[in-house]
Amino acid sequence: MFKKLKDASVEGTLFLSALVSVSITFAILFILFREALPFFEVVSLKEFFFDTHWAPTFYPPRYGIAPLVVGTISTTIIACVFAVPSGFLVAVLLSEYLSHRARSILKPVIELLAAIPSVVFGYFALLVVTPWLQSFFPNLQGFNRLSAGIVMGFLILPYMASLSEEALKAVPKHLREASMALGCNRLETALKVVTPSAISGISSACILTISRALGETMVVAIAAGEQANLSWDPSQPAATITAFIVNLSKGDLPHGSIGYQSIFAAGLVLSVITFSLNIMAHFFRKKFHRRYV
Amino acid sequence: MFGPKMDLSVLSKSQRQQKILARIFVTLAASVLVLSLTVIFVLLVRLFLDGTERLHWDFITSFPSRFPEKAGILSAWVGSFCVVLLCLICSIPLGIACAIYLEEFAKNRFYSPFIEICIGNLAGVPSITYGLLALGLFVYQFGFGSSIMTAGLTLSLLVLPVIIISTRESLRSVPLGIKEAAYGLGATKVQVLRHHLIPYSQSGIFTGVILSLSRAIGETAPLITIGALTFIAFLPEPPVMGSFPFVNFNWVWESFTVLPIQLFNWTSRPQAEFHKNAAAASFILVCLSLLLNSVAIFMRQRHNRKKYD
Numbered sequence: 001m002f003k004k005l006k007d008a009s010v011e012g013t014l015f016l017s018a019l020v021s022v023s024i025t026f027a028i029l030f031i032l033f034r035e036a037l038p039f040f041e042v043v044s045l046k047e048f049f050f051d052t053h054w055a056p057t058f059y060p061p062r063y064g065i066a067p068l069v070v071g072t073i074s075t076t077i078i079a080c081v082f083a084v085p086s087g088f089l090v091a092v093l094l095s096e097y098l099s100h101r102a103r104s105i106l107k108p109v110i111e112l113l114a115a116i117p118s119v120v121f122g123y124f125a126l127l128v129v130t131p132w133l134q135s136f137f138p139n140l141q142g143f144n145r146l147s148a149g150i151v152m153g154f155l156i157l158p159y160m161a162s163l164s165e166e167a168l169k170a171v172p173k174h175l176r177e178a179s180m181a182l183g184c185n186r187l188e189t190a191l192k193v194v195t196p197s198a199i200s201g202i203s204s205a206c207i208l209t210i211s212r213a214l215g216e217t218m219v220v221a222i223a224a225g226e227q228a229n230l231s232w233d234p235s236q237p238a239a240t241i242t243a244f245i246v247n248l249s250k251g252d253l254p255h256g257s258i259g260y261q262s263i264f265a266a267g268l269v270l271s272v273i274t275f276s277l278n279i280m281a282h283f284f285r286k287k288f289h290r291r292y293v
Numbered sequence: 294m295f296g297p298k299m300d301l302s303v304l305s306k307s308q309r310q311q312k313i314l315a316r317i318f319v320t321l322a323a324s325v326l327v328l329s330l331t332v333i334f335v336l337l338v339r340l341f342l343d344g345t346e347r348l349h350w351d352f353i354t355s356f357p358s359r360f361p362e363k364a365g366i367l368s369a370w371v372g373s374f375c376v377v378l379l380c381l382i383c384s385i386p387l388g389i390a391c392a393i394y395l396e397e398f399a400k401n402r403f404y405s406p407f408i409e410i411c412i413g414n415l416a417g418v419p420s421i422t423y424g425l426l427a428l429g430l431f432v433y434q435f436g437f438g439s440s441i442m443t444a445g446l447t448l449s450l451l452v453l454p455v456i457i458i459s460t461r462e463s464l465r466s467v468p469l470g471i472k473e474a475a476y477g478l479g480a481t482k483v484q485v486l487r488h489h490l491i492p493y494s495q496s497g498i499f500t501g502v503i504l505s506l507s508r509a510i511g512e513t514a515p516l517i518t519i520g521a522l523t524f525i526a527f528l529p530e531p532p533v534m535g536s537f538p539f540v541n542f543n544w545v546w547e548s549f550t551v552l553p554i555q556l557f558n559w560t561s562r563p564q565a566e567f568h569k570n571a572a573a574a575s576f577i578l579v580c581l582s583l584l585l586n587s588v589a590i591f592m593r594q595r596h597n598r599k600k601y602d
Contacts, residue, residue: 003481010483011398017390018399021457022411024450028422031429086325093322104597106326108590113329115586116336117511119553120575123560124336127343127568154332157325187315208417215419217514218553222560242421242514249424249518255433263518267425271418278417282410 032268039261054228056262067228071238076213078149087160095168096190114158122222125151143225143237160209167201204284211277217242241270344573356526361566368525369555379445388456396464416454424518439520442545452505463497496596507585513553523558525550
């Protein structure tokens with residue numbers, strides 16, 4: 001009897017903590033909606049999505065989210081153009097070419113890149129990479145998307161590499177053996193047999209990497225500047241959604257002011273994008289797991 | 294590089310192309326690896342060279358200042374320490390309990406896929422979003438203000454998925470035989486947990502804790518969002534007092550700054566002299582996180598080896 005009571009109380013406690021963790025997702029959505037709602041009483045949705053300027057704390061204020069979204073997407077593209085293919089290459093190398101021993105040394109080394117705080121990467125982008133790039137492209141601005149994007153690429157490379165390596169490794173060995181027995185070499189096996197079998201796992205890795213790049217903050221806040229302008233030019237400064245939130249919160253931001261509401265509105269847009277990407281990645285991964293794991 | 298060099302001229306044209314393609318592929322992949330290593334190396338060297346003027350004892354023991362050569366990181370590292378301590382106190386029990394529930398109690402119930410989505414999503418939420426949640430919830434709704442308490446809670450939300458995922462993985466790695474043997478001898482679920490599952494997965498859980506520690510130390514954006522200050526020229530109240538009741542928790546309600554915010558502030562200043570301070574602080578921060586991660590990697594590999602033996 002006593003034992004049963006104890007078991008039930010332990011299970012109850014564990015259940016409560018699980019409930020807390022699960023409710024965080026809802027707390028995020030609830031708080032973002034609640035704090036952003038007054039913003040949309042002032043600003044019409046049409047203005048929010050179709051105006052081409054973003055300057056909520058200036059006079060006259062402008063509330064078009066487009067420049068921030070373009071800034072976010074352009075830095076993400078630069079980062080992913082580098083990180084997604086390179087991460088995939090590294091993943092194939094780790095899972096298909098290297099011995100167990102070599103892999104156990106090299107994989108942690110790649111993961112060390114993810115260990116470096118992003119604010120330090122910001123310093124690196126602004127004060128090391130930008131001057132270095134300027135020696136090749138003299139008309140590159142001091143704050144620019146190119147350097148921020150490239151450095152961000154290194155930051156997200158480990159995610160792509162280790163997530164897709166996990167996907168590749170989960171492909172059963174007999175597929176590889178069959179391919180080798182038919183006379184394919186390692187590269188053909190890796191690219192024509194293993195990769196197609198792991199494609200949903202790799203897509204999930206890709207999506208998570210993109211989502212990580214969209215939400216990355218400090219590198220772009222430091223190295224890409226604060227100017228929200230509607231341009232895709234990599235040599236120009238840009239404000240991303242995340243950088244805007246950080247730059248506005250650096251100063252004094254009174255509760256209930258339009259500036260305060262605007263960071264929640266911007267955060268809401270970011271969260272809607274990343275939430276949907278994450279859920280998409282989840283379903284890809286699940287499909288993959290059902291098949292092999 | 295891989296295997297003995299082959300004389301390509303004995304092969305047919307298409308075989309030769311295949312071989313060359315394979316070599317190009319491996320070279321490309323290897324060069325990405327080398328490039329990443331170079332970036333870590335160049336980063337460390339540059340930080341050290343730029344910050345070497347400031348890297349002495351006074352830098353660690355003085356407060357920030359208007360004069361770059363006098364400015365130090367005392368309030369920043371003390372703040373970081375307090376915030377991370379509070380973060381771990383909140384997140385470790387919660388994360389482990391949640392992971393145990395998900396892994397041992399909530400398997401194959403009708404709501405488990407839903408829980409999976411929520412937890413999986415948490416791991417992918419951008420850190421700045423947690424900052425906004427904390428600003429709306431802890432700072433204004435609960436009225437905690439921009440205090441060490443708010444910062445600790447914010448970071449604990451952020452590292453919760455890391456702890457949950459690593460704990461679940463190590464629970465999953467416990468051989469089924471151990472569980473079945475314990476149940477077979479009549480142990481209850483809680484007994485199996487206490488005497489077998491948790492001790493067995495200890496080192497995996499500890500690895501997760503260290504990884505989350507390293508993540509919490511370097512995190513900047515959510516703490517800026519909740520309104521951390523950049524110029525703090527005092528230390529929080531000491532937690533021990535000379536008189537009754539000897540302990541004092543006022544420090545959790547004080548305003549604070551942390552190491553990454555301090556160096557962000559120095560980086561964004563136009564004066565190059567302050568950039569030296571930023572480099573020195575970055576160097577310390579990077580060394581700390583690389584050290585923590587190496588410990589985590591070392592522990593994980595030892596754990597893995599034990600498993601295969």
